[in-house]
Amino acid sequence: MVDRELLLRKAVALEQYLTELEEFRNLEPETYRGDWKTQRIVERSLHLAIEACLDLADHLIADRRLRVPATQGETFEILRDARLLDSFLATSLIQMAKFRNILVHDYARIDPDQILRILREHLQDLDAFRLAVLASA
Numbered sequence: 001m002v003d004r005e006l007l008l009r010k011a012v013a014l015e016q017y018l019t020e021l022e023e024f025r026n027l028e029p030e031t032y033r034g035d036w037k038t039q040r041i042v043e044r045s046l047h048l049a050i051e052a053c054l055d056l057a058d059h060l061i062a063d064r065r066l067r068v069p070a071t072q073g074e075t076f077e078i079l080r081d082a083r084l085l086d087s088f089l090a091t092s093l094i095q096m097a098k099f100r101n102i103l104v105h106d107y108a109r110i111d112p113d114q115i116l117r118i119l120r121e122h123l124q125d126l127d128a129f130r131l132a133v134l135a136s137a
Contacts, residue, residue, distance in 0.1 A: 007059060007137050014052035014130045018123055021045050025119045033112050042115060043103055049126050050100040053093060056133045060084065072097040084136055085129070092125040 024032075024042050032038060057075045061068070066082055069075040073094040080090035099118070102109050 003059070003063075004137060007056065007133065010052050010056050010059070011130050011134055014049055014056070014126065017045050017049035017052065018127055018130075021049065021119060021123055025123070027116060027119070029112065029116060032116060039112070039115075042119070043110065046115070046118065047100060047103045050096050050103075053126055053129050054097065054100070056129070057093075060133060060136065072100065085132060089125060089128055089132070092122055093129060096122070096126070 021042065024038065027038070032042075054072055054075060057079055060066075061075065061078055064082060064084075066078050069078055076085060076090045076093040076097065079085045080087060085093070096118075099114070
């Protein structure tokens with residue numbers, strides 16, 4: 001059985017991270033590259049938002065007794081295979097899970113252009129996932 005209260009707490013946290021990230025959505029590349037404080041805020045907020053998605057996904061997988069993922073990216077494949085996510089959203093979230101690993105483990109490889117692309121083009125994917133989880137719970 002879905003722990004609705006836990007799900008709602010995670011969904012609210014995700015919504016808050018996305019709201020905070022919206023403030024940085026239209027940053028100019030030069031401004032972003034030249035401001036290490038903004039970089040840290042954006043990178044950490046993205047990390048937390050992606051982690052919230054992974055937590056929500058893990059909760060759904062456990063609740064539905066789906067197979068255990070071997071990787072974080074596979075988490076979203078499992079939800080796609082269970083028809084809880086469409087292919088487009090699952091693909092985007094798989095890429096986000098991979099990007100989370102770069103944020104956490106390999107700071108030297110963080111590409112500012114990729115960060116800005118995520119801010120402009122993929123924040124809505126994280127929110128779409130949040131809404132899909134709430135609808136399926």
